[in-house]
Amino acid sequence: MASTAATEAKKKPPTFSSLSISQTTVTVLIKTPSKPPTSNVFPLKSSSSAAEHKFVIHKDFICYHSPFFSAAFNGNFEEGRTQTMTLVDVDPVLFAIVVNWIYSKVVANEKEERPDLVTCAKIWLLGDRFLMRSMQNEAIKHIHAYLGAARGVELVEFGEFCTIAAAIKHEDNPLARIAVIMMCWSKKTFDAWVDRVPYSIFLPAAKALRKCREKVDPYKMPDEVCWEGIVEKLFVKDETDKGKA
Template sequence: MSTPPDRSYIGGSAGKAVSTPNRLPSKKHYKNTVVLSVGSSKQEFTVHKELLCFYSDFFRAAFNGSFKEATEGRIELPDTQVDVFEIFQVWLYSRSLLNTQDLQDQPDSQKYPDFEILAGLWVFGDKCQIPLLQNCAADAIIQYNKDENRFRTSVLKTAYDHTMEGSPLRRLAIDILVFRMVHEEAANSILREGILHCWSKESLVDFARGISKAWYLGHPPRNLPEQGKCHYHVHAEGEHC
């Protein structure tokens, strides 16, 4: 079990891992440390084992089971990007995706990681079964898009390359592109020739369905539909924020 399973997305549900912000770790979650070897460069990160297990069903199984990771206190994540894991490590101890970079020269700044990193965090959370990270990443994508009035179509590519049909990340990317972004022929159109490689057949079909639904409902442009806070979240059955 040296790497997370390339598991299918299962209906937006989480296991035992924390998925709501009202549950917090306690002092018992800061006792023992483990080493995570990340990326092709095998960069090592030392983090608290119990904290990882608090947030992740995957790490709980790896470090508390009969796998070698449990006895060695070490796990390899060769398919994880180092820059994504660095932001995850900050989130692990702060539960925030704001100002994860060094902003000492901008003390009043409120800055999220790039859209690509946020999408990568969602996918990492999906593979390692960290639902609260996925929910924080989804919320950050929504807020970043709202604050900056822009989006990266590469998020769409990440969602359709690395998540299964119906995943919240796919739905979020499509909804932002349908309801928030520019469709007409323009330099910043989401359908301009230079970024068509980000679109797959599946995503184009979902986008067309979204546009059709928006027109049918007469939804006002540049606004996401009014939906519950957990619409793009991953929770165990019966849980909500």
């Protein structure tokens, strides 16, 4: 049976020792459109120029961790012929975090610190786009730790986090689930954001809180609002790794 490029790339993980010999690299170009000039006196012509950020990455590494890039760079697409991909709708700062994760398996910013809540949510989204399940699950761990440490404290970023979570159309939405749980667990968070979070976050939270009030067993919290032990339930299954992300 013929194997797909993605399956082939998953057979053997690359190691840093392999970098001691010549390795094939691929290039990912991130183009960010320049803001058009403005004037209160007269209109100015819009510039079509864009800032370009170049990432040169070892092919074995990026293709092993991302079936999305593996299919592109090993297939018959233009990316396969040129070994170059151009992305115009990705924040280069976020993509730098992705590249760092490819080599280190750590979700960290340029200061080698855990990114903020909203950045972790955006990294989760990029992981979903690039089919990088292990990176998504690492981002979820950070989100869980961030929210867990902030329970009882009003979160400045929580509204934006909920907006990102609500925009996800997947039937199983880990970001929305953890946002709902946070609304239920932290009274201060609920009071601060109840009239500002998207309805798709508020409604499940309200239903879960009603279920808490009506629960028969006073010593057992409904699954919808259980904080402890929730993080692994929010993991995305990686089919290529037989469920082990």
